[in-house]
Amino acid sequence: MTQNGNASLPERIIIILRSFWAKPIMAVLFATGLLSLTLWLDHAGLSARIGAMPWPFSMTGETAKEAATSLAGIVTALLVLFFSITLIVLTLASSSLGVRLIDRWIANRTIQTSLSLLLALLTYSILLIGAVDPSGVDDRIPRLSVLTLMGWLVLTLVWLAYAFHHLSRRIHVDTSIVEIGHDLRDDLTSICAYTVATSQVPETPAIEIYAPKTGYVEHINLDQLIKLCRNQDVRVQLNCQEGDFLFQGDALLRIWPQGASGDIADTHQRVISKAVSVGGFRTDRQGARFRTMLLAEIAARAMSPAVNDYYTAYTCIDHLAGAFAPFLANAALDGWMVDEDGRPVLALNRRPTPALLDNPLRIIRHCVAPYPAMSLYMGWVLVRLIDQCAQTLDAEFLEAQLSQLVRAALDNTDLTEDRDALKALLDAPRDHEGILERLKASR
DSSP: OBOGGGOOHHHHHHHHHTSTTHHHHHHHHHHHHHHHHHHHHIIIIIHHHHHTSOTTSSOOHHHHHHHHHHHHHHHHHHHHHHHHHHHHHHHHHHHHHOGGGHHHHHTOHHHHHHHHHHHHHHHHHHHHHHHOOTTSOGGGSOHHHHHHHHHHHHHHHHHHHHHHHHHHHHTOHHHHHHHHHHHHHHHHHHHHTSOEEOOOOOSSOOEEEEOSSSEEEEEEOHHHHHHHHHHHTEEEEEOOOTTOEEOTTOEEEEEEEOSTTOOOOHHHHHHHHTTEEEESSOOGGGHHHHHHHHHHHHHHHHTSTTTOOHHHHHHHHHHHHHHHHHHHHSOOOOSEEEOTTSOEEEEOSSOHHHHHHHHHHHHHHHHHTTOHHHHHHHHHHHHHHHHHOSSHHHHHHHHHHHHHHHHHHHTTOOOHHHHHHHHHHHTOOOOHHHHHHHHHHHO
């Protein structure tokens, strides 16, 4: 079980490198090294050669000091402006979209790169101010270092013109919804990529592995689990899914040895359990479960009486359905996943569709129930998903969700036309073109 508290040194290094402050720290170290290099080149005679050139390259020590000080002030102002805009954006976004999306914004490469550039520039300029001697001899004036700072600042200003535009787009609600929808579809596609074979649970005794602490299942690395099962010649059955909340001592997975010895070394258990991580928070690492709930949370906020943002709810429903449509069209995960040799090695504990969609659909149903138009649209989306189902059990689950949606909406409307339209959902034809026409009409 990979946890921060008992992680090995390589794992701790990986955790640090993946953190938000990894890039800024490396940028500060790079700026320190770059200044050391430019100062050495200045002292080696490059400063004197630059000083022999015409103005503005032939700057005096006092001019170099003033330039470094002025540039440091400009960088400080840009850094304060960047932090101020970022805090305003995150405050507004967290109030309208939810605080759990802040990690996604902070992890954005453009935001990290912008902060890294500004911190590196500030570090370079501060150290350069201390290295400039206004009354020093001519060959000790760090002309190359000052010119490097000027050029770096110009390039950073060009970058910030794009970065501030990007930052403003991050607050747009549709941008976050589209990204979550694409990530969700990728998660579900990765699940469908595994070949599944029908296989019975082995009759040999199994070794149970239990959760070492209370927390959420953050991540299950299916690729690593299948690879480990193949290398260790074992079968594994998962008793949990990403996003599940476990108590300490709950059954996490079961391991069956394939060899004749019927025994698995403790080292094998530790190796296999590294593919499952348990943490104390809900994070983006929880994959499909977490992203499905994020879309439901955004839709719920949009449909609250204080917001009444119908099109945000529409967008959440659209991308939630768009991610699950290809997943439902493929065979559901019944049986055992196979390795490269076609041997069944890994089994999931329960079908993923109800586990992923039950709570999100319940949340959305409660929010759209007072609004017949939204209930009708959600109903036609469910009808369309039912049309995509390749498995009977998935279709039955969605049929039950559709029935509950219609009953909840009927309890909240007395208008005959709305009631008739809602009741018609239960008898809707399962033809693709007809469903698309009704979707357009209801929207």
